[in-house]
Every structure is written in C-alpha cells, then in structure tokens.
Amino acid sequence: MLKRKYGNRHDWQRITKRRYAQSFLDAESFKGYITLIDMVKVREPLWITYENRELCLVDDGYMWLQQFPFGKNHMVTTTFDWEGNIVQWYIDICHEYGTDKGIPTIDDLFLDIVALPTGEVYLLDEDELEEALATNVINQEIYDLAWAEAERLLKEIKEGIFELFDIADLHKKMLEPTLESSV
Numbered sequence: 001m002l003k004r005k006y007g008n009r010h011d012w013q014r015i016t017k018r019r020y021a022q023s024f025l026d027a028e029s030f031k032g033y034i035t036l037i038d039m040v041k042v043r044e045p046l047w048i049t050y051e052n053r054e055l056c057l058v059d060d061g062y063m064w065l066q067q068f069p070f071g072k073n074h075m076v077t078t079t080f081d082w083e084g085n086i087v088q089w090y091i092d093i094c095h096e097y098g099t100d101k102g103i104p105t106i107d108d109l110f111l112d113i114v115a116l117p118t119g120e121v122y123l124l125d126e127d128e129l130e131e132a133l134a135t136n137v138i139n140q141e142i143y144d145l146a147w148a149e150a151e152r153l154l155k156e157i158k159e160g161i162f163e164l165f166d167i168a169d170l171h172k173k174m175l176e177p178t179l180e181s182s183v
Contacts, residue, residue, distance in 0.1 A: 007035035017041035019179035033104035036175035087170040
C-alpha cells in the first residue's frame, strides 16, 4: 500500500506547536494547492546528512512550504530556516494528489529528489521503489511512471528550468499572513 502524506503533516508528533495555512491557486505560473507549516516549537531538531553535508530540516521557527501542482506526479517541499533562507527543496514523486477533508494529500511513490541551493542534487530511495515493485505494492506501470517523472524533473533541474523552485519564496509570502495556530 502506498504511503499517504498530508499537506498539514497532522500526524507528525515532532512538531509540538505549529501554525498552518493553505490555499488553492489557479494562476498561469501555478495551478494547485500550496501549504505552509510554521514549526513554532519542535520536540527536537531534525538533522540529515547528504554525503558529507549536514543540514537541519526541522527546528523552532523553521517553515515548510509544500506545492502540489495540479496534474503532475510530484510535490515539492521547500524548507526555510528561521531567517527565511532556503535550506533545501525536497521533491516527492507521487502517483496522484487529492484532498482528504479539504487537506491536500499525495500517494508517495518512494523516489525522492533533493536539491540544495548550492546546486547539489540527490536522487533518493531507488531501493524502496525497486522493493515496492518486487513485493507487488506497485505494478510495472506505476514503477515506470515514477522513473519517468524523476528523470524529467532531474533534467529540468539540471537545465535550470524547474519553475517551482523559483516561486517558492513568493508562495511562502502569500501564505504567511494567513497562518493559524493548530495542534
């Protein structure tokens, strides 16, 4: 079964106090949902290492902007530190997105892409996609869709034409005034 991820990350216990906002946009530059999670207080920071680079992805005052582009097989999470600097872009390859009680969701297809502001790009979790195919969690058609989407996105990132990176800060600024406290 595919893992479902929610735009509000309501199930993530690491965040003890948060504010949340979401909106649906229908503009020429972007059509789909955008969400913003303000991590007011967290139990403990989350650090991750890519090769020899250690990055903090979750801490008090960090924000995650998520972009759910309509009709696409990916969702982008932009991590902002407490000063508003972009730490990373994390792209979930997904089967499709929808909503559950008004909250945008994705069905995760295991493959992920991480892009750093320094230009480094990482493809993650290929082994998880292979295992999902081998254990019949997904079929060959879904497997091929995941790889095709990942390869297309990697090409766009390399060529500098992946537009969601360019509008992440704008989307964050649009949602910040509407942040509301939530559990």
